[in-house]
Amino acid sequence: MEEEWDLETRAVRAGIHRSAFNEHAEALYLTSSYVFDNAQQAADRFTNREPGMIYSRFTNPTVTAFQERLASLEGGESCLATASGMSAILTVFMGLLQAGDHVVASRSLFGASVQLLSGILGRFGIITTFVPLSDLAAWEQAVRPETRLFFVETPANPTMELVDLTALAALAHDRGVRLVVDNCFCTPILQRPLELGADLVVHSATKYLDGQGRVLGGAIVGSMALVMESPIYQFLRTAGPSMSPFNAWVCLKGMETLALRLEAQCARAQQLAQWLEQQPGVARVLYPGLPSHPQYELACRQQSQGGGVVTFEVKGGQAAAWNIIDSLQLISVTGNLGDTKSTLTHPATTTHGRLSDADRANAGITPGMLRLSVGLETVRDLQRDLERGLG
Template sequence: MTDFFDENHPLFGAELDTLAIRAGQTRTQEGEHGEPIFTTSSYVFESAQQAANRFSGEEPGNVYSRYTNPTVRTFEQRIAALEGAEEGVATASGMAAILSTCMALLKSGDHVICSRSVFGTTTMLFTKYMERFGVQVDLVNLTDLSQWTAAVKPNTKLFFLETPSNPLCDVADLEKMSQLAKESGSLLVVDNCFCTPALQQPLALGADIVVHSATKYLDGQGRCLGGAVVGRSEHIQEVLAFIRTCGPTMSPFNAWVFLKGLETLRIRMQAHSQNALALANWLNQHKNVERVYYSGLESHPGHELALKQQRAFGGVLSFKVNGGRKEAWQVIDSTRIMSLTANLGDVKTTIVHPATTTHGRLDEDSKREAGISENLIRVAVGLEAIEDLQKDLSRGLDLI
């Protein structure tokens, strides 16, 4: 468990910007200012007794870098501190974080309620692979609390959602969702990838566990894959036990990269949000845009709720062009600055066609239920000049 809740700790009560730079850092005897990268697979013990004590858990210390590494541990403590969690564990990717959470906390015969408005691969994980292991899954509308209530069963163990959602930026009421989860004896797991703790802290609103794709905004420059799970120690220890056995582990180098990303997290998220809001307002006025999905717009149904539980609206938006796939692809292919890639959370703006990429493996009924239409485009707004991004989209939009 992290000790940031101890009033004697120097970072007790520290603000997010300070935690993002200082939390979890310990110095070796060399007195280094920057965090070192411990590129070692194993550790040497002083005696056979110490080795036995380390492996049994009787003595704290490093054992094997699959589940104990000083650089990774620093990242785990820092992201836990930022989310206000007791403990955190790092994984090889964001999907590994979700998988590890499920494998650690669910068993055959359990029931999961999952939002339809999640990343397409997340949907596949639940509906194809978790069901293969005997876990029952129901998909419901993210913002319709009555559907969540109706889906609850005696064996319901976990609620899973993203807020804001990918790619339509729907917003869930986390306080109400957490209350319903508790009443049903379930854990509420929130994917906080779009907001990060810089803009939203689901645990403070009642969630039990938060998962991250560190690949996205926690890094911020599209360099490495990684994930994280944070929450109460009783849950995180179970996830750690799974990772120790099965090995979906974050590398020390990637952890070091994410530590550098966290240092500028709030500043970047503020800038992403400002750019995204400006682009959303511009798109909202374009004659060839049918609809814009961004919770920063007053017209968005989740706007007031987002104002309540987020510090800003994030960097991801989606919009529908007049027409279908042909027109959407025309807009995408006409860009010269934006990167055509499915990743997000980068200082470089990315653009993608969800129906044929991020949600391409879903069947047509699932796409329709999730609102993934052929004329939908997702943009993860980076930090370039907003005027250049507008010109880039105009190349294709003006030709429709």
């Protein structure tokens, strides 16, 4: 029956397994471990001869419900929940890579992802080549015999650059490489990378899946063979970058309103992007839903809407950008996004502040760039708040 449900229905109903009490709301299982009927059952559970709960580092009913719901939304066979978005990315890399392997990644990535690839994995003999996200020829030229993964965000944080996932997946598979896509900005409501050829999708559940800035969480979605029957699952089971049952429950409930929130946030973002284009203090607006976006046609094919994040660059550089931030009275100044409360971030000095000047320039991040995550406030109130700093 679930295969016939629309996405909005899956966001509410998928992953429900009622206990003996037959509760209506999803139960929260706050337990570290589980009681076995006898020694044989314990032995069989620990050696995977019998299915069932073992220890909440890697098995928990509430976490399982979250995993099943997100897998259903993404169209994946399996999902593995993690403690954060970054721990999801780390778990993929630790599960699928080893010393001597090579990764090709977009140079337009979240700052922590760049640090993980270049500053941490590089110390263990894993080499990364960063290429322009939308330049397919650059991806092809970067492939080596030891290349194992392509890693992308689309839209990219914060430049809103896109890549043609169908074309990139075809290129990756032609060279025997797996494609991993960070789908944080779109969520499966707006974009389903697995249907476009990706092998794995990663999420920061902290963002839109929770949707109210309450908890941290992450997830990996893909085939059963690649997620649960591979070293990815074994890394989580052993090292424990696990999602807590409470955080899973919060994100599980957050997903119930995911489609409704995104519909409202996308509509507000579209209006704000159009308004920002008309402001004399704004040099450019980067939003996939605008015809002025350099990849507008691709966005129309690949995404159902433009998304809830609008990036814009102001005239006057960092001083002008900071003036807007310091003039705010409504919009929150914070590094999070995907919240019901609108947030504004200066990427060059926060989320991407640890990158070198050269790396930020290569990623297209300028001193005057601001990233606006649009919440559920009225467009007029958000405009009034931004007008204070825009002059």
